Amino acid sequence: MKPNIFMSYSRREVGFVDDLTHRLEKAGFNIWLDYRSLIPGTPWAEQINKGLNEADLTLFVVSKESIASPYVELEWRHALEHNKRVLLVLFEAVSLPPELQNLEWVDFRGGYESALKDLISRLNSPRPNEQPIPQSGFRAPFVIFLTTALALLSGVVSLFSFYTILLPWVLVPFAGRVLKRNFDYAQVQTTLWLQPVGLILGLVFFDSMQVIDDRIDAQVFFMDLLMIVSIVTSIALLMLLRSAALQRWGRPEANAPKFANPYKPNNPNPRPVRFYIDHAPQDRLIARHFSRGLVRYKHVPAADAQSAEAVFVLVSRFKTDTEANPETQVVFPVLVQTAQPSEKLSRVQWIDFRRGVRKLDAIAQLLPEPAKLLAALGVRPTNGAQTVLPNIIRATITFLTIMIMMSVASLPLYMVQVLYRWGRDILMSMLFPHLLNYGITIVMFVVLSYFSIRALTERRGWLSSFWVFLFVQMALLALTIVQVLLFNGIEELLLLKQIDDEVGHPVTLMQPFLLMVGGVLLLGTYGLFQINTVRRWFPAAIVNLDIIRRWLPARVK
Numbered sequence: 001m002k003p004n005i006f007m008s009y010s011r012r013e014v015g016f017v018d019d020l021t022h023r024l025e026k027a028g029f030n031i032w033l034d035y036r037s038l039i040p041g042t043p044w045a046e047q048i049n050k051g052l053n054e055a056d057l058t059l060f061v062v063s064k065e066s067i068a069s070p071y072v073e074l075e076w077r078h079a080l081e082h083n084k085r086v087l088l089v090l091f092e093a094v095s096l097p098p099e100l101q102n103l104e105w106v107d108f109r110g111g112y113e114s115a116l117k118d119l120i121s122r123l124n125s126p127r128p129n130e131q132p133i134p135q136s137g138f139r140a141p142f143v144i145f146l147t148t149a150l151a152l153l154s155g156v157v158s159l160f161s162f163y164t165i166l167l168p169w170v171l172v173p174f175a176g177r178v179l180k181r182n183f184d185y186a187q188v189q190t191t192l193w194l195q196p197v198g199l200i201l202g203l204v205f206f207d208s209m210q211v212i213d214d215r216i217d218a219q220v221f222f223m224d225l226l227m228i229v230s231i232v233t234s235i236a237l238l239m240l241l242r243s244a245a246l247q248r249w250g251r252p253e254a255n256a257p258k259f260a261n262p263y264k265p266n267n268p269n270p271r272p273v274r275f276y277i278d279h280a281p282q283d284r285l286i287a288r289h290f291s292r293g294l295v296r297y298k299h300v301p302a303a304d305a306q307s308a309e310a311v312f313v314l315v316s317r318f319k320t321d322t323e324a325n326p327e328t329q330v331v332f333p334v335l336v337q338t339a340q341p342s343e344k345l346s347r348v349q350w351i352d353f354r355r356g357v358r359k360l361d362a363i364a365q366l367l368p369e370p371a372k373l374l375a376a377l378g379v380r381p382t383n384g385a386q387t388v389l390p391n392i393i394r395a396t397i398t399f400l401t402i403m404i405m406m407s408v409a410s411l412p413l414y415m416v417q418v419l420y421r422w423g424r425d426i427l428m429s430m431l432f433p434h435l436l437n438y439g440i441t442i443v444m445f446v447v448l449s450y451f452s453i454r455a456l457t458e459r460r461g462w463l464s465s466f467w468v469f470l471f472v473q474m475a476l477l478a479l480t481i482v483q484v485l486l487f488n489g490i491e492e493l494l495l496l497k498q499i500d501d502e503v504g505h506p507v508t509l510m511q512p513f514l515l516m517v518g519g520v521l522l523l524g525t526y527g528l529f530q531i532n533t534v535r536r537w538f539p540a541a542i543v544n545l546d547i548i549r550r551w552l553p554a555r556v557k
Helices: 011-026 044-054 064-068 070-081 112-124 142-164 166-171 174-180 185-208 213-241 244-249 281-295 360-366 370-377 391-422 424-458 466-496 506-529 531-537 545-556
Strands: 004-008 030-032 057-062 085-090 104-107 274-278 310-315 330-335
Touching (some): 004 044, 011 030, 011 112, 057 064, 142 391, 185 391, 360 370, 391 506, 424 466
Parallel strands (some): 085 104
């Protein structure tokens, strides 16, 4: 008979633990894992003690964080005090307390599959280790070193796009962050997609330069080779980032978001449940849509959290805690934005609305059965560093990032081109005032784009209003048109002085085309289909009714 297993670990290794749990369950073992086993409405201490008491053995995932955790220490000490078997799963080599040094262990720092096979064998038939457990030294699977090498190469390639600032800023330190496990998955993924774009800007620039004839072939070959290396390394790294090995290796912020299991509703008439949606005023549009989805299945809104049978807490940057008690009430944390929930909301599985409000039918039909609801739709907890956004928001941020890269690149590249073609005198005496105005528009464009990205990512700032944001995007379109007009004025001046025989700088002329086609046509059309998601993503305006009541009588008098 296979033993019942209690999983003791640190949340920093949740990717590794989640995968290991699934693999062991597939092998027939029964696993007690806190965020999958804790049921809302029942005291957690009782449930954890029950899980420890009913387990035949404890799997202790050894890492720097788990050794330092007082909660984890209580778990493995409880097992030892009750003469329960403890088996160490070595994720990192660290100095161990004397009580753990002579226990069975399996080293997962190298090959995962071979270590898993060894673990399953030891779970079925205990046997002592021939060697003492390693307490120092660094080991990692081969794929980690491969990823590090490719990340290092990608960082070197990004230096050729230094004028974009963003690419080297993210990709140069990426190799070191892979080894430290603390890179931002969403940020790196977006940057890898954009790296070929940054090189294309460079290719366009060098192509527009009239380089000496005997250097053209060598330069074209080098730039083509650089582009091939960029594309190949970007694709390889994107695939590796999603691989099971990297998902086990990285901290929560380095994991790809793991969303709920597919569930097909089959209970159109669930038992009505009184529910309450605890939310910040800024999230009331999301709460309203959520409530309508539950009411459609005859569930009844409660007046407050105390009188509700089930409490949904919308977790965002505006609200990370609740007055409801998850140990005495059925409380469901619902993540609507990347944020770190309070300690008491971090112990159970979450419902994930970070990509938009969805699966309301399934939630409504499973609401009378909290354990089944979390098992079917809950996601593993993460931390506040993992960035997840609705697809339309992510697409808008990526587009604005590309436009910033092009704007930042256009002026210095054009100035270098002028210096190369006509020299310093033409640049300083004739073109400097015009280029200064051109640079001011670029600075304005970059600043507005930056705050637009910040508002979309963090849902805060002076652009976090839907209509203000829309107005600023129109301003960005106007600034792009002004840039083109200023640039055309510079080119006309050069023609008038009979200096320039080729009108048009490709990088600059690409901006309005990309803005109109990519921003207005494609992104705008996609945004119309996702307008409700966009409106709910922006924080609802907070109206102080007391101020209005005091203001109105004064105005009437």
